[in-house]
Amino acid sequence: MNVTSPETLFEQEFGLIADLVHAYAQERPRHPALIDEQRSLSYGELDQSMDRVAVALQRDRVGSGEAVAICAASCVDYGVVFLGALRAGVAVAPLSPSSTPESLVTMLADSASKILFLDESVAVALATVALPPGLQLVRLDRAPGVRSLDAWLAPAGGAPVPVAIAPDAPFNIIYSSGTTGTPKGIVQPHSMRWAHVRRARSFGYDREAVTICSTPLYSNTTLVSFFPAIAGGGSVVLMPKFEAGKFLELSQRHKVTHAMLVPVQYQRLMDRTDFDQFDLGSYRMKFCTSAPFAAALKSDILRRWPGGLIEYYGMTEGGGTCQLLAHEFPEKLHTVGKPVPGHDIRLIDEQGEEVAAGQIGEVVGRSPAMMKGYFNQPGKTAEAEWFDAAGNRFIRTGDVGRFDADGFLTLMDRRKDMIISGGFNIYPSDLEAVLFQHPAVRDGAVIGVPSKEWGETPVAFVVLRADALATADDIKQWTNERLGKTQRLSAVRLAAELPRSAIGKVLKRELRDQYSAA
Structure with a gap:
């Protein structure tokens, strides 16, 4: 493999992350990567x-453009397999270990994965179902009596046959709705990832950066931090599971400079009574995405945690991305920021027409970083697309928002979560913003439930702080x-915890099911 400097590679409109790794390996082979x-x-x-x-993938006749799957907790070997597959031109389908065995089988079949790299917990879960014919299993946990990664790998010293990888070749297939519902495979091309890592360079992902990944590697939330860190030649600290105390200890020990966290993780960190005792002075930049990020929480982070804070709003499917540099715009913490350069964000109404300035509409976006489509689902792909009058393709988000006079986007809610009560549109996020101001409320979410009188009516699920004495009626009245x-709540339900996905999103569908069952 020819060696080109990382700086020269980054000057190219398109390049490969695997080539960057090779360049750093020649430049400083002993520097920690994973x-x-x-x-x-x-x-x-x-x-x-x-x-x-x-070499092992080519030996097993897994060709360029075909897929393998990984379903395991984050670890060094997870990163090795993912990056090695990319070098062979093989797409990776990172799957959620929390998916049901039936969903995992569906995703494995849909992606036509030739090999599944897994750990013990996933192997136990899959023992109850029939796997797709011909699927190889390779264990990452080095358990005795199973085919381990060490046994599967090609001998050291060999070189793979070089493959030509086009910009639109599949880089990975990320499945949405992997825990419930029908999974949809989002195909992200190499060009999309290259655009991400080039853009991320401006945030200090360099050779001396240390990035901690505390969300799962199957999530795009993690990958948009993991790949820029590797592409920059820095070090990545992988946590198999988030625990606030451990996160702080690792941050201090490794002098971490970058982290991508979801709002619920930030909240758990800031709630710790010992937070201020840890030395976090090495931090350059912190990022957040994937779920609503309360303005009060952003403000607390800016006050107590060194380094900048950036919130990203976008979708795994790509399209447009908004970015809030919270440390530069502390008066805009209630927004998700402005579209990043080169990204076109617009708002449309129910008829697909663009709304007037200052009006509420569904967010659609267009950018160089867009999915090719949902794997094997052209109908779903078409549903996710919107075209402007000039024929330009945009991705629909399903989110409802409004631009202010300065061009900052405020999100109202998911379109499907909007409550229509007595003919009025009610946005749960507006109600949640008030709910969170109650001193007894630690966490909460508002959903719409059927009502004979109003069609729908809002109900709040609330998690109280440990020392709180408030009742459900107290919180409802307040x-x-x-x-x-x-907008008024028709009921408040107290809960020990809210159901959340692995990246911290409140699973409102489960709350609706709980309410219906009760």
Whole structure:
């Protein structure tokens, strides 16, 4: 493989992350690349391991453009397999271990994965179902009596046959709705990932950066931090599971500079009584995405946690992305920021027409970073697309928002979560913003439930703070005193915790099911 400097590679409109790893391996082979609880791998070792993965895939006749799947907790070997597959031109389908066995089988069949790399917990879950014919299983946990990664890898020293990888070739297939519903495979091309890592360079992802990944590697939330860190030649600390105290300890020990967290993780960190005792002065930048991020929480982070804070709003499917540099615009913390350069964000009504300035509409976006489509689902792909008068393709988000006079986007809610009560549109996020101001409320969510009188009516699920004495009626009365007449809660339900996905999104469908069952 020819060696080109990372800087020269980044000057190209299109390049490969696997080539960047090789360049860093030649430049400083001993610098740590991947670190987990058990071991670390230098760039030289990572580059050689990627070659062994790529050679093994070619040996097993997994061709360029075909797919393999990974379903396991985050670890060094997860990163090795993912990056090695990319070197062979093989797309990776990272799957959620929390999916049902039936959903996993569906995703494996849909992606036509030739090999599944898994750990013990996933192997136990899949023992109850029939796997797609011909699927190879390779274990990442090195358990005795199973085909381990060490046994599967090609011998050290070999080199894979070079493959030409086009910009629109599939990089990965990320499945949405992997825990419930019908999974949809989002095909992200190499050009999309290249655009991400080039854009991320402006936020300090360089050779001395240390990034901690505390969300799962199957999530795009994690990958938009993981790949820029590797592309920049820095080090990545992988947490198999988020725990606030451990996160702070690792941040201090490794002098972490970058982190991508979801709002519920930020809340758990800031709630710790010992938070201010940790030395977090190494942080350059922190990021957040994937779920609503309360303005009060952003403000607390800016006050107590060194380094900048950036919120991203976008979709795994790509399209347009908004970015809020919270440390530069503290007066705009209630927004998700402005479209990033080169991204076109517009708002449309129910008829697909663009709304007037200052009006509410569904968010649609267009950018160089867009999915090719949903894998094997052209109908679903068409539903997710919107075309302007000039024929330009946009991705529909399903979110409802409004631009202010300065061009900052305020999100109202998911379109499907909007409540229509007595003919009035009610946005749960407006109610939640008031609810969170109650001193007894630690967490909460508002959903719409059927009502004979109004069609739908809002109900709040609330998690109280540990020392709180408030009742459900207390919170309902307090909140309704501060809401408009058409917005008032019809009920408040107390809960020990809210159901959340692995990346912190409140699963409102489960709350609706709980309410119906009760």
